[in-house]
Amino acid sequence: xxxxxxxxxxxxxxxxxxxxxxxxxxxxxxxxxxxxxxxxxxxxxxxxxxxxxxxxxxxxxxxxxxxxxxxxxxxxxxxxxxxxxxxxxxxxxxxxxxxxxxxxxxxxxxxxxxxxxxxxxxxxxxxxxxxxxxxxxxxxxxxxxxxxxxxxxxxxxxxxxxxxxxxxxxxxxxxxxxxxxxxxxxxxxxxxxxxxxxxxxxxxxxxxxxxxxxxxxxxxxxxxxxxxxxxxxxxxxxxxxxxxxxxxxxxxxxxxxxxxxxxxxxxxxxxxxxxxxxxxxxxxxxxxxxxxxxxxxxxxxxxxxxxxxxxxxxxxxxxxxxxxxxxxxxxxxxxxxxxxxxxxxxxxxxxxxxxxxxxxxxxxxxxxxxxxxxxxxxxxxxxxxxxxxxxxxxxxxxxxxxxxxxxxxxxxxxxxxxxxxxxxxxxxxxxxxxxxxxxxxxxxxxxxxxxxxxxxxxxxxxxxxxxxxxxxxxxxxxxxxxxxxxxxxxxxxxxxxxxxxxxxxxxxxxxxxxxxxxxxxxxxxxxxxxxxxxxxxxxxxxxxxxxxxxxxxx
Amino acid sequence: xxxxxxxxxxxxxxxxxxxxxxxxxxxxxxxxxxxxxxxxxxxxxxxxxxxxxxxxxxxxxxxxxxxxxxxxxxxxxxxxxxxxxxxxxxxxxxxxxxxxxxxxxxxxxxxxxxxxxxxxxxxxxxxxxxxxxxxx
Numbered sequence: 150x151x152x153x154x155x156x157x158x159x160x161x162x163x164x165x166x167x168x169x170x171x172x173x174x175x176x177x178x179x180x181x182x183x184x185x186x187x188x189x190x191x192x193x194x195x196x197x198x199x200x201x202x203x204x205x206x207x208x209x210x211x212x213x214x215x216x217x218x219x220x221x222x223x224x225x226x227x228x229x230x231x232x233x234x235x236x237x238x239x240x241x242x243x244x245x246x247x248x249x250x251x252x253x254x255x256x257x258x259x260x261x262x263x264x265x266x267x268x269x270x271x272x273x274x275x276x277x278x279x280x281x282x283x284x285x286x287x288x289x290x291x292x293x294x295x296x297x298x299x300x301x302x303x304x305x306x307x308x309x310x311x312x313x314x315x316x317x318x319x320x321x322x323x324x325x326x327x328x329x330x331x332x333x334x335x336x337x338x339x340x341x342x343x344x345x346x347x348x349x350x351x352x353x354x355x356x357x358x359x360x361x362x363x364x365x366x367x368x369x370x371x372x373x374x375x376x377x378x379x380x381x382x383x384x385x386x387x388x389x390x391x392x393x394x395x396x397x398x399x400x401x402x403x404x405x406x407x408x409x410x411x412x413x414x415x416x417x418x419x420x421x422x423x424x425x426x427x428x429x430x431x432x433x434x435x436x437x438x439x440x441x442x443x444x445x446x447x448x449x450x451x452x453x454x455x456x457x458x459x460x461x462x463x464x465x466x467x468x469x470x471x472x473x474x475x476x477x478x479x480x481x482x483x484x485x486x487x488x489x490x491x492x493x494x495x496x497x498x499x500x501x502x503x504x505x506x507x508x509x510x511x512x513x514x515x516x517x518x519x520x521x522x523x524x525x526x527x528x529x530x531x532x533x534x535x536x537x538x539x540x541x542x543x544x545x546x547x548x549x550x551x552x553x554x555x556x557x558x559x560x561x562x563x564x565x566x567x568x569x570x571x572x573x574x575x576x577x578x579x580x581x582x583x584x585x586x587x588x589x590x591x592x593x594x595x596x597x598x599x600x601x602x603x604x605x606x607x608x609x610x611x612x613x614x615x616x617x618x619x620x621x622x623x624x625x626x627x628x629x630x631x632x633x634x635x636x637x638x639x640x641x642x643x644x645x646x647x648x649x650x651x652x653x654x655x656x657x658x659x660x661x662x663x664x665x666x667x668x669x670x671x672x673x674x675x676x677x678x679x680x681x682x683x684x685x686x687x688x689x690x691x692x693x694x695x696x697x698x699x700x701x702x703x
Numbered sequence: 704x705x706x707x708x709x710x711x712x713x714x715x716x717x718x719x720x721x722x723x724x725x726x727x728x729x730x731x732x733x734x735x736x737x738x739x740x741x742x743x744x745x746x747x748x749x750x751x752x753x754x755x756x757x758x759x760x761x762x763x764x765x766x767x768x769x770x771x772x773x774x775x776x777x778x779x780x781x782x783x784x785x786x787x788x789x790x791x792x793x794x795x796x797x798x799x800x801x802x803x804x805x806x807x808x809x810x811x812x813x814x815x816x817x818x819x820x821x822x823x824x825x826x827x828x829x830x831x832x833x834x835x836x837x838x839x
Contacts, residue, residue: 308800359750
């Protein structure tokens with residue numbers, strides 16, 4: 150048994166704040182990007198609370214109509230462009246080199262460049278609030294003609310376009326760095342079929358980013374030119390072309406913000422189940438199939454335009470349940486007969502599976518055109534995608550944070566507060582969004598700042614608002630837990646969970662070039678291999694000492 | 704089948720290609736609904752195959768260099784010119800809204816950053832050469 154000394158108050162590798170923001174170390178870039186994205190998440194959460202307060206009962210006027218439009222636009226924009234997508238790739242910037250045994254990410258300067266583009270993009274987007282007419286107000290989709298210079302002539306809309314472009318370019322830069330690292334920097338022995346599940350998920354995520362995100366850049370460029378010079382997105386074809394380009398990005402981004410966190414949840418499940426991951430090869434193949442299908446379904450967002458093929462887009466949307474089913478099966482089979490330790494990361498992974506299932510199954514419903522015609526632009530859609538995004542991204546993110554926090558900081562996050570954090574978030578998510586399914590099926594449209602009392606939507610909206618404050622309380626508990634654990638948390642050591650993958654073979658936090666020495670890589674779980682070999686050796690030695698012949702020596 | 708990075712890209716491009724073929728078979732090439740989906744899809748396949756080609760070429764080059772001692776790669780721990788370059792570029796983009804003065808300031812900053820980056824690159828190359836000389 151090894152004893153671990155507490156980390157000194159300032160570790161040798163610790164940096165000044167200035168150094169942290171100019172460092173080319175992939176861990177620092179990943180960390181500051183993650184922290185910045187999380188700060189945007191908190192900001193977007195506060196905007197969501199404002200919206201839910203406004204909608205708590207009919208007739209409330211916490212925000213004016215125009216401000217409400219700005220708030221819901223910035224909430225959605227922040228969540229996708231500044232929080233979820235950047236965070237999903239930033240986690241890869243931090244972890245992928247560690248998981249594949251690389252000393253460094255490929256193109257570290259470019260990754261640093263990306264961080265500053267991302268931060269600038271976010272600040273420019275929010276600077277819209279400082280302009281005379283406020284921030285953008287054409288929703289996170291900015292559909293034309295709602296976003297053109299006639300309907301939305303304000304400067305805030307232009308700031309928004311510039312911010313979106315900068316943040317998207319940054320995410321593409323990180324994706325290129327991570328993908329090139331996976332291709333070029335794998336440790337000796339680490340073939341593609343030995344890279345960890347999380348790295349597989351990052352590979353497919355980066356493929357999605359690099360092939361789908363350029364469509365958004367084209368859409369934003371066309372929109373900007375149209376706003377200033379006109380004549381680009383002219384009706385009737387222009388708005389449809391814009392929607393095609395936007396959703397060619399807009400649907401895959403939902404998977405960009407899903408796969409890394411799915412894999413974080415799966416890593417937590419495998420480690421907490423103290424079992425080898427079940428169905429590794431099927432998972433790798435299903436990730437590829439899943440991403441290819443997710444690139445193919447974008448126009449199911451456009452059924453009501455009448456300008457797309459319902460048959461094709463409905464078919465491929467429904468086909469998504471095949472790879473999703475494989476992944477759920479693998480997750481459950483990994484837990485099956487495992488010696489499960491119920492840590493907070495495991496609870497969040499379970500929450501991920503349960504809540505995303507609600508989002509996924511309701512997605513199959515609205516992938517059917519007849520139902521989609523009825524539910525389009527209602528609160529049913531809002532509830533559906535919040536179950537995919539909160540279930541998929543937020544719960545997966547927390548599973549990953551509780552799992553990898555010790556590796557990043559050297560301290561373990563408190564389990565007691567962690568479980569309270571989990572419980573509040575589960576209650577909050579159910580209470581906020583289940584009522585919205587009913588509101589949507591009763592016809593309550595999305596993106597409205599008020600509704601008449603006679604519709605009878607007040608009670609369900611009040612419940613939904615109470616749920617939002619539960620989520621807020623859950624996030625507050627998490628922040629308290631982080632602050633407390635950084636000072637008083639248990640010292641982690643190199644491998645507090647008996648991890649499977651290479652990042653647990655180095656110190657916590659890892660040194661500048663990650664590894665002093667690498668263990669041999671014979672599978673996607675090299676540390677588990679080592680433990681099993683040692684156990685087998687001990688058993689053989691014990692059997693020999695007792696005078697038994699060695700068993701299983703075929 | 705998935706043992707090499709390029710084969711992963713090719714397999715993914717094949718999946719996309721099958722999906723595109725089904726789309727094409729169903730919708731054909733209509734006036735609006737036809738060309739935009741097919742063109743965007745096709746671009747994705749081309750980009751993916753491009754990545755496969757780059758990954759394949761990289762692997763081929765690595766095989767050619769196998770056995771030769773690779774020069775050590777030197778990377779500076781901090782790169783403030785990179786930070787300046789990014790901020791300058793963002794300023795130029797914002798200058799589209801706030802006026803040419805900001806574009807000019809951004810362009811100046813970008814020029815300084817590129818100069819500093821080239822100095823930084825030379826310094827890191829020297830450090831790498833010294834390191835390999837010292838090792839040798």
